[in-house]
Structures are given as C-alpha cells and as structure tokens.
Amino acid sequence: MRRGLYLVTPDLLDTDALLAAVATVLPARPAIVQYRNKLADAALKREQASRLLALCRAAGVPLVINDSLALALEIGADGAHLGRDDGDPALARAALGPGRILGVSCYNEWQRAVAGAAAGVDYVAFGAMFTSSTKPDAPRAGLDLLTRAHRELRLPVAAIGGITLDNAPALVAAGADLLAVISDVFSAPDPTARAAAYAGLFD
Ligand SMILES: Cc1ncc(COP(=O)(O)OP(=O)(O)O)c(N)n1
Ligand SMILES: Cc1nc(C(=O)O)sc1CCOP(=O)(O)O
Numbered sequence: 001m002r003r004g005l006y007l008v009t010p011d012l013l014d015t016d017a018l019l020a021a022v023a024t025v026l027p028a029r030p031a032i033v034q035y036r037n038k039l040a041d042a043a044l045k046r047e048q049a050s051r052l053l054a055l056c057r058a059a060g061v062p063l064v065i066n067d068s069l070a071l072a073l074e075i076g077a078d079g080a081h082l083g084r085d086d087g088d089p090a091l092a093r094a095a096l097g098p099g100r101i102l103g104v105s106c107y108n109e110w111q112r113a114v115a116g117a118a119a120g121v122d123y124v125a126f127g128a129m130f131t132s133s134t135k136p137d138a139p140r141a142g143l144d145l146l147t148r149a150h151r152e153l154r155l156p157v158a159a160i161g162g163i164t165l166d167n168a169p170a171l172v173a174a175g176a177d178l179l180a181v182i183s184d185v186f187s188a189p190d191p192t193a194r195a196a197a198y199a200g201l202f203d
C-alpha cells in the first residue's frame with residue numbers, strides 16, 4: 001500500500017455529482033479512496049460504489065468500502081473499512097483473503113489497534129485528530145497514538161478527523177502513513193490542487 005492521501009467521499013445523493021467530485025481528485029493519485037455515504041439507502045450505495053469502483057480502477061487507485069464488508073464483497077471492491085459496529089476484523093480478513101485491503105477504526109483506543117493487528121488488518125486508523133466539521137462529536141485522539149503505532153505495529157497508520165493542509169505535516173511527523181480527509185479536499189476551492197498538495201507531503 002502506498003503512503004499518502006486517503007480520500008473519503010462526501011455524503012452526496014447525486015451519483016453524477018459524486019463521481020465528478022472523485023474524478024476531479026484522482027489525477028492527484030490518492031493512495032486509497034473510501035466510499036462512505038451516510039445518507040444513501042442500500043440500493044443507492046450499491047450503485048454509487050459500483051460506479052466509483054469502475055472509475056477508481058481506471059485510475060489505478062484502490063477503492064475501499066466503509067461500513068459494509070458485504071457490499072465490498074458483492075461488488076468486488078479492493079477492500080473494506082470497519083468501525084466498531086461493522087463486524088469482526090478476523091472474519092472480514094478471512095472473507096476478503098490476503099490480497100484485498102482491510103482497515104479498522106481504532107478511535108483513541110490503543111487496544112483496538114493491537115487487536116486489529118492480530119486479526120491481520122492492513123492498516124489501523126486513529127481519530128479524530130482534530131475537531132471535525134463532518135463528525136463534530138467524534139472523540140479526540142492524541143498524536144502519541146500515531147507515534148506508538150508507527151513504532152510498535154508493523155502496519156501503515158492512518159489518521160482521520162479535522163485534517164487540513166496546515167495541520168497535516170504534524171501528523172506525518174508523528175508517524176501517519178495515510179491522511180484520511182473529506183472536507184478539506186472536497187470543500188476546497190480547487191480540490192485537485194488541494195489533493196496534490198497532500199500528495200506532496202509524502203515525496
Ligand atoms: C480511514 C478511516 N478511519 C476511520 C473511519 C471511521 O470509521 P467508523 O468508525 O466506522 O465511522 P464512520 O466513518 O462509519 O462514520 C473511517 N471511515 N475511515
Ligand atoms: C468519518 C470520520 N471518522 C472519524 C473518526 O474519528 O473516527 S472523524 C471522521 C470525519 C472526517 O471528515 P473530515 O476530514 O471532514 O474531518
């Protein structure tokens with residue numbers, strides 16, 4: 001897995017608008033795109049995820065599905081991202097096989113990262129690193145968790161929550177390999193340039 005920007009999609013119900021938004025940032029070669037939509041129903045999620053998969057495949061960028069291992073398997077996505085209520089990572093690893101990406105949310109809990117590593121995940125994610133307008137009530141995680149995970153787990157470390165181009169260098173310095181971002185890229189005046197600037201942090 002490459003280090004770099006980990007783009008998470010905004011909650012758009014207009015599928016053409018969603019695809020256009022992601023197409024705009026793919027030239028910046030994000031390390032991963034995650035399909036996340038908290039507003040869509042199951043049928044719309046299936047349609048959006050399938051069309052995003054085709055788009056990301058054409059660009060050579062892996063697409064990971066948030067919340068649903070079943071949807072990831074159904075559409076043949078490149079992986080799944082599981083939160084606290086999204087199932088057992090060890091079972092997900094077995095279902096995905098070794099070749100696809102599995103990530104877990106660890107919030108501010110070190111033990112979740114240790115358990116994820118034991119279950120064979122491909123990355124562990126900590127957050128919220130900063131106050132997030134997308135998820136204002138997310139508990140905050142310290143930079144020390146990134147550093148500890150970088151030192152003690154042989155896994156890529158993702159950071160999420162309130163990340164901006166201004167605070168991102170501190171996360172990379174602390175040990176983050178992946179910067180998971182929604183609003184700072186998709187709400188930027190020039191999302192392509194903003195995504196490229198994130199990629200530049202890993203040169
Ligand atoms: C890379 C990454 N890290 C954490 C999350 C949060 O996942 P989760 O806890 O399942 O919360 P929701 O995203 O479903 O609101 C994530 N999506 N991606
Ligand atoms: C989806 C999500 N999960 C978080 C966590 O802390 O687990 S924070 C978050 C929102 C990320 O969006 P933005 O880049 O706009 O802050």
Ligand SMILES: [Mg+2]
Pocket residue numbers: 066067081082083086
């Ligand atoms: Mg989730």
